[in-house]
Amino acid sequence: MNALDDESxxxxxxxxxxxxxxxxxxxxxxxxxxxATDRDAKNELLEHNLETVLEAAxxxxxxxxxxxxxxxxxxxxxxxxxxxxxxxxxKPEGLTPYLRKVVDQHLDTVIAAEALAIEQAQxxxxxxxxxxxxxxxxxxxxxxxxxxxxxxxxxxxxxEKVEVVSSMLFAARNIFDEEIALYLxxxxxxxxxxx
Numbered sequence: 001m002n003a004l005d006d007e008s009x010x011x012x013x014x015x016x017x018x019x020x021x022x023x024x025x026x027x028x029x030x031x032x033x034x035x036a037t038d039r040d041a042k043n044e045l046l047e048h049n050l051e052t053v054l055e056a057a058x059x060x061x062x063x064x065x066x067x068x069x070x071x072x073x074x075x076x077x078x079x080x081x082x083x084x085x086x087x088x089x090x091k092p093e094g095l096t097p098y099l100r101k102v103v104d105q106h107l108d109t110v111i112a113a114e115a116l117a118i119e120q121a122q123x124x125x126x127x128x129x130x131x132x133x134x135x136x137x138x139x140x141x142x143x144x145x146x147x148x149x150x151x152x153x154x155x156x157x158x159x160e161k162v163e164v165v166s167s168m169l170f171a172a173r174n175i176f177d178e179e180i181a182l183y184l185x186x187x188x189x190x191x192x193x194x195x
Contacts, residue, residue, distance in 0.1 A: 056104055
């Protein structure tokens with residue numbers, strides 16, 4: 001999603017959330033009393049607290065995850081928080097702070113997981129580049145295909161790591177080849193002259 005789409009989606013979301021005015025303490029108490037057995041009461045508590053989720057999402061939006069994505073994740077955490085809070089018989093004045101705490105913790109976990117996934121992907125790309133470079137160097141020096149042990153020795157890796165990286169590279173090349181093949185149409189290829 002580009003930044004313009006994200007901004008439009010956020011503006012639409014903000015307009016929708018304006019429909020749910022903050023609840024009074026007595027309204028919250030009444031809904032909490034029913035929420036243990038009444039799904040509609042839980043949903044109403046959640047709807048009236050979604051602005052809290054949006055605030056948390058906007059505060060954490062960054063280049064990894066935009067506010068709309070974080071809002072979706074935060075909404076799930078908020079639904080769980082409302083249910084747990086109602087099931088435990090929480091007091092009306094504590095619902096929003098509890099929900100915010102749960103959402104904050106969940107979004108921080110989501111962001112950390114995304115950052116870790118990106119870091120791991122970058123490490124894999126780096127390892128594949130090192131593997132390719134070592135393989136090419138050894139191929140030139142030895143004038144043949146190097147063995148996995150020779151590559152492992154040059155890179156100071158374990159043979160198991162060489163095997164894993166080699167398998168990833170092989171799989172990536174196959175996927176690339178398959179994607180290219182989709183664009184090739186044998187019927188569209190010009191026929192060779194038989195002259």
